[in-house]
Amino acid sequence: MKKQMYNSLRLKIIGLTLVVSITPLVLLGMAIYYRFARAHEARIEDQVRHLAESQSYAVDFFLRERISLLAMLADTHGFEKLSQPAALSELFETMNRRSEMLGLIDLGVIDCNGQHTAYVGPYDLKGRDYSNEPWFAEVMAKGKYISDVYMGFRRFPHFIIAVRARNGPQHWILRATTDSDVFNRLVKTAQSGRLGDAFIVNTEGIYQTAPRFQGKILGQSHIDPKNFSHGSTFVERRSKRGATDYFAGDWLNNDKWLMVIRQELRGQTDGLAKTRNTEIMIISLGILAIIMTTIFIAHSVVTHLEETAREMDKLNAQLIQSDKLAALGKMAAGIAHEINNPLAVIGEKAGWMKDLLLEEEFQNSPHLEEYATSLLKIESHVERARKITHNMLGFARRMEPHLDDVDIHQILDQTIELLDNHARINGIKIRKHYHSGVQIIASDQSQMQQVFLNLISNAIDAIESNGLIDVTTQQKNGTIVIRIQDDGPGIPKDQQHRIFDPFFSTKATGRGTGLGLSISYSIVEKLGGTITFESEPGKGTTFIVSLPAVAPEKK
Amino acid sequence: MKPVEGNHPPIRLLLIDDERGFVATLSKRLAKRNVKATQAFSGREGIQILRKADFDVVLLDLKMEDMDGLEVLKIIKIMIPDLPVIMLSGHASEETAHNGMRAGAYDYLTKPYDIQELIDKIASATKSDDE
Incomplete structure (x- = not known):
């Protein structure tokens, strides 16, 4: 019964101490880890956003360069000259020879009415009327145009760059188809780490460059560009199977293409995991130490308590014993005293009868022997009673x-x-x-x-x-x-x-x-x-x- | 039955005890042993008798109705310091007995006792008194 009580006390002490000491430790550990993870995430977000911004700047620069080139050619050569197919063809060849990186596939001149007046390239596009094409109106209005990427005749992804030039009061357009391979490679330079990705999508979320993972060029990226606001970067997190993807988008200057940097947290979290493991290890060691100390302390406290209780019990038993003895002693003394006086009278009477037996008239009594033995018996029993009362009194004695x-x-x-x-x-x-x-x-x-x-x-x-x-x-x-x-x-x-x-x-x-x-x-x-x-x-x-x-x- | 030794005149003993049956019987037994006992049934009576007559030894019960035997003992010791007093106690309490001894009693006996024991004590008390 008592053993049970002490065991439950021991468990209570251990339980309470463990809860009180381990809970804050675990909470603190979790809080620290959470803060650290947040900081880590923020750092990755920053990184991804920064990468998106710089990459979008680089792509913008690339495109601007090409537009500038076309604009410069249009301005320096003029409509009259470039409308002659020989001159256009010569320019096209010169350009391609000088710079392979330009990736020009064809070059065409379109007059203000949308008529393809001259064309150099693999397609027979001369004489086509573009006046009803939406891009024609856009070039005429904005002065430049970059098309979405499309699969060209040679099964290569291409896109069109067009600039507007002025010929007297008339506007005309110099248009070039560009192999997007060069462009693709530029974008890919931002694919960092083992799991980092970089690509461009258009307003419908169609890949404009080949992504590293999950899809191919002109496929659907499942990215909703509407989530990425214009003129800024946006970080989107998607969690699947424990990994977190960080998407940072930055709209290019043409507002049609979105530069996207994707980073999977899993690949970047070695540091975080290491930190977490270290933390878990430290906390586990702490908890282990706490458990051991708690058990040890609870054990010694309860053992000490048990010993004290046992000693108390012993002391109590002794007290009860001496109390009992004292009470009984008093009673014994009273009884002994009350008995001693009658005993003394009995003794005296018996003694007197013995004295009388010695006298002559009794000496002749036929029962003398019996009288004598009876008196002796009385005396010996008085003596026996006396011994008992004396013992009782000796027991009761309270003398120092x-x-x-x-x-x-x-x-x-x-x-x-x-x-x-x-x-x-x-x-x-x-x-x-x-x-x-x-x-x-x-x-x-x-x-x-x-x-x-x-x-x-x-x-x-x-x-x-x-x-x-x-x-x-x-x-x-x-x-x-x-x-x-x-x-x-x-x-x-x-x-x-x-x-x-x-x-x-x-x-x-x-x-x-x-x-x-x-x-x-x-x-x-x-x-x-x-x-x-x-x-x-x-x-x-x-x-x-x-x-x-x-x-x-x-x- | 052994009387007190020698051919002395009877020893004069004052017996102070309020247990009448006891006193009467004891007196008769003492008389047979050459001890003449005068009976007093209370402390007060005993002291009054002591004033009028001479005694060789006093046998004093420690517990009586009117006066504590110890008080009587103290008074006797003031009156006649040389008179040997043997205390009788039904109490058998050594503490009381020790107190009596300290107060000047010659010896003590606890009730009930053997008559011979008492005779021996009376003999030795009166003998040393003679010397």
Whole structure:
């Protein structure tokens, strides 16, 4: 029952301490990790956004360069000259020869009415009317035009660049088809790391350059460009299967193409994962230390508590015992006194009758013998009753111990000498094991003798016949310990708790008052010592008297 | 039955005890042993008798109705310091007995006792008184 209580207390202490100490630790760890992850994400966002911005700038620059080139050619050569196919063809060849990187596929001149007046290139486009094409109107209105990428005749992705030039009051258009391969390569330079991607999509989300993953050129990117506002960058996060994709978009100057940088967090999170693992390890070690310390502390606290409680119980038991003894003592004294006076009268009357029996007239009585024996019986029973009341009074005695210089060995010798004859007759040997270090102490000689007399005669009575009694003395740490050990039958377990109770006796009626051990208990207690016993049924009993080694006063 | 030794005139003893049956019987028994006991049934009575007559020894019960035996003892010791007083106690309390001894009692006996024990004590008390 108690064990259960202590166990539940132990669990409560451990549980509460663990919750109170580990919860903040874990929360703190999570908070730190969260902050760190946020910072990390912010850094990646920044990185991606910055990359998108710079890449879009580079692409813009690339396109502007081409537009400028076309515009410059248109302005320097003029409509008249470039309308002649030979001149246009020469220019086209010169340009392609000088710069392969230009990637020009064809070159065409379109007049203000949308008529294709001259064309150099693989397609037969001369004489076509573009006046109804939407891009024609756009070039005429805005001065320049870049088309979306499309698959050309040669199954290569192309796009068209067109610029407007002025011929007197008339506008005309120089148009070039560009192989987007060069352009593609430029965009790809922004594909960073193992998982980084860079591509351009148009307003419908169609890939304008080949992405590194997930799709190919002119395929649907599933990116909704509307999410990316004009004139700024936008970071979009998509989470799938634990990985986070960061999309940063930056609109090009033509507002038709969106430069997209995609970065998957998984590829970039080695640092973050390492940090997290380190943190988890540190916190785990901390938790382990906390658990161990908590268990250790709870264990020592509860053990200490248990010990204290046990000592309290012992103390309480002792208190109850001495209270019982005191109360019984008072009662015993009252009874003994009340009985002693009538006993004295009985004794006197019997004595007087004995006196009278000696007189002559009684000497001749035929029943003289019977009278005499009866009187003797009365006297012996008065004596027996007297012994009992005297024991009761001795037990009740509340007189202060009379302190002499007491040599424990000497008292034991005297006591053993008193009992030795009785023991020898019963075949019992009393062995002494005296320790030489036992000092002379201040104690009550006669009371000590009474205690030893009680204990040793009890031992003799317990053995009955043929046995051994070992009397051992020892002094350690200011305490003198006297052990009286017999090899008798021991005290039955169910009687062990009662043996110090007054009037409790295992001896036959009339042979013991049941006060011996009670008296011994109160005497030893009054002298500041303790009396305990160890008994194992069948093996014997040991009574242990511990006395404080109080040095006698110097006289 | 052994009387007090020698051919002395009877020893004069004052017996102070409020247990009448006890006093009467004891007096008769003492008389048979050459001890002449005068009976007093209270402390007050005992002291009054002491004023009028001489005694060799006093047998005093420690617990009486009217006066504590110890008080009586103290008064006797003031009146006649040399008179030996043997205390009788039904109490058997050594503490009281010790107090009595300290107050000047010659000896003490606890009730009930053996008559011979009492005779011995009376003999030794009167003998030392003689010397």
